[in-house]
Amino acid sequence: MHDVSAHRLSVAPMMDWTDRHCRVFHRQMTRRAMLYTEMMTAPAIVHGPKPRLLDFSAVEHPIALQLGGSDPTELAQAVRIAEPWGYDEINLNCGCPSDRVQSGCFGAVLMERPALVADCVRAMQGETDIPVTVKCRIGVDEQDPETILPAFIETLAGAGVRHIIVHARKAWLQGLSPKENREIPPLDHDLVIRMKQRFPELTICINGGITSLSQAQALLDQGLDGVMLGRAAYHDPASVLIGADALWGDAFAPDALAVIDAMRPYIADHLAQGGRLHQITRHMLGLFQGKPGARGWRRVLSEQASRDGAGLDVIDRALAERHARAA
Incomplete structure (x- = not known):
């Protein structure tokens, strides 16, 4: 229905x-x-x-x-x-x-x-x-x-x-x-x-x-x-x-870090099938828009996600960079 x-x-x-x-x-x-x-x-x-x-x-x-x-x-x-x-x-x-x-x-x-x-x-x-x-x-x-x-x-x-x-x-x-x-x-x-x-x-x-x-x-x-x-x-x-x-009276509201964690298995599966990290992370650049450290997150993903062999460690580096900039 x-x-x-x-x-x-x-x-x-x-x-x-x-x-x-x-x-x-x-x-x-x-x-x-x-x-x-x-x-x-x-x-x-x-x-x-x-x-x-x-x-x-x-x-x-x-x-x-x-x-x-x-x-x-x-x-x-x-x-x-x-x-x-x-x-x-x-x-x-x-x-x-x-x-x-x-x-x-x-x-x-x-x-x-x-x-x-x-x-x-x-x-x-x-x-x-x-x-x-x-x-x-x-x-x-x-x-x-x-x-x-x-x-x-x-x-x-x-x-x-x-x-x-x-x-x-x-x-x-x-x-x-x-x-x-x-x-x-x-x-x-x-x-x-x-x-x-x-x-x-x-x-x-x-x-x-x-x-x-x-x-x-x-x-x-x-x-x-x-x-x-x-x-x-x-x-x-x-x-x-x-x-x-x-808007539907539903309390579901994960924070940005939970969103990234939820994406990890999907990204791992995509990489295992021969996909590239950048194909997914290009859509995630704005996740911290307007928040402290957003530029660091974007920069690491933009520079590193399209490299050959880029994996989930790039996301960890982007998060670390964001954290360092936000501190």
């Missing part, structure tokens, strides 16, 4: 960041938050190395697979392929502004083609019993969000979508880089709150510019069903993920 409450807090899909190692690391800090894969394109899943793209650890549940694409048949095929992996949700990306994405006609450009999105969603739903959700922007380019967003949501609801995550910024498909698109278009949290009031029967979650648990709680208090954190969860994970389970 799908637990909608898992979306009270989620970590956004972030290209090159939220891979399986990152998600296992985040899971040591929160047992409840929904985790998302990086966006994977439907063609990559249909034609590419499936286990490498789709494998994840059981510890990562609840976990959503985010797909990019605009061909209903191909998206349905990708969902059919992914089905045996046992994801908890499939999410269609209608928010990514990258040029690479536009040329394939998916991501934010789909905000201009709601009927096509509805076709995509219906095709995806035909291949799975788990929820198919959509992540979108409030609009693109010259669109007026006040009219476009409710119409877009209404079209999705008509296609059977019950759950929408809204990144509360426009995407500018011309003239702004993907990075600028995450920072320059102004945030409009109030518009997303109004969408929840207008569509009370839908699960509406908000994304964009949320950097603290207190901010997340304030948005939940205004009636939204969930809050999705992106860069804050990556760059300063301890401050937004440790203690996040209190």
Whole structure:
């Protein structure tokens, strides 16, 4: 049974960041938050190395697979392929502004083609019993969000979508880089709150510019069903993920050292299979963000984790360096 409450807090899909190692690391800090894969394109899943793209650890549940694409048949095929992996949700990306994405006609450009999105969603739903959700922007380019967003949501609801995550910024498909698109278009949290009031029967979650648990709680208090954190969860994970389970009334809140200890067996297993330390520790650099000794921790991991043969002793050295600097 799908637990909608898992979306009270989620970590956004972030290209090159939220891979399986990152998600296992985040899971040591929160047992409840929904985790998302990086966006994977439907063609990559249909034609590419499936286990490498789709494998994840059981510890990562609840976990959503985010797909990019605009061909209903191909998206349905990708969902059919992914089905045996046992994801908890499939999410269609209608928010990514990258040029690479536009040329394939998916991501934010789909905000201009709601009927096509509805076709995509219906095709995806035909291949799975788990929820198919959509992540979108409030609009693109010259669109007026006040009219476009409710119409877009209404079209999705008509296609059977019950759950929408809204990144509360426009995407500018011309003239702004993907990075600028995450920072320059102004945030409009109030518009997303109004969408929840207008569509009370839908699960509406908000994304964009949320950097603290207190901010997340304030948005939940205004009636939204969930809050999705992106860069804050990556760059300063301890401050937004440790203690996040209190949003569910759960006291789970390990300290940063306990998180590292919980990662050790996972790292040892990865190394034993021929993996490299850096593939995991690159996601752990921000663990002590803003705390004494954080720079020492980051420096040792950055310099030593990618060396041949780097093992768990590098983590011990990084902790010792942090301790020495913090003393």
